[in-house]
């Protein structure tokens with residue numbers, strides 16, 4: 001059978017060179033321009049490997065926090081990448097990683113933000129809600145203190161590792177460092193912005209922004225937060241935050257909060273100062 005559209009004739013032929021040029025242009029351009037204020041973000045799925053995290057009470061056989069932190073982190077990373085942000089995850093699979101190695105990675109990469117994702121639990125089930133933490137030596141309350149103690153258990157920490165309990169003066173030195181002081185201040189803003197976007201994505205309580213001595217945040221040279229997306233050992237909330245629908249909604253909230261941070265806090269600082277107006281003294 002002969003071609004119904006002979007070579008060199010028909011609409012396709014005229015579009016050929018144009019189409020080629022358009023494709024070349026598309027290839028040359030990045031898929032999505034980087035959003036304002038965010039070059040690289042490190043997302044940390046809490047726990048992993050032998051560090052199981054909190055057990056779920058809604059799954060039989062029992063499933064653990066480490067599985068869901070990874071799933072939510074992957075969703076957050078996907079959403080941020082769609083927006084043009086470069087994302088590095090501290091772990092891409094179920095493996096051990098010390099708390100110090102996680103924040104060290106973010107420091108080495110000079111990340112703009114570090115977000116560690118966790119699911120909460122209590123010895124006696126009952127509480128619900130999501131909360132976001134930034135670093136402080138003193139916990140906001142008893143519940144925050146107990147939570148930090150649980151999250152700070154680090155089976156793979158090595159001797160001399162900063163994730164092992166450190167004397168208060170050493171931690172004080174870290175906090176006094178100027179770069180880290182600014183990062184610490186920005187961490188509060190990051191926590192507030194994440195919490196604000198997380199709240200509409202969960203039908204459970206907004207427990208607010210809090211502070212606690214999380215080892216995974218110590219020594220951060222960038223704003224770093226721990227977000228606890230809900231209680232895995234509460235029947236209704238545990239079911240929601242481990243469901244595909246719940247995890248997607250929560251990941252969307254976390255990602256939008258990070259993008260807000262870039263736009264509202266980081267981007268205005270990187271704008272060049274406006275030139276002096278003629279006539280200025």
Ligand SMILES: [Zn+2]
Nearest residue numbers: 046053118119
């Ligand atoms: Zn955890």
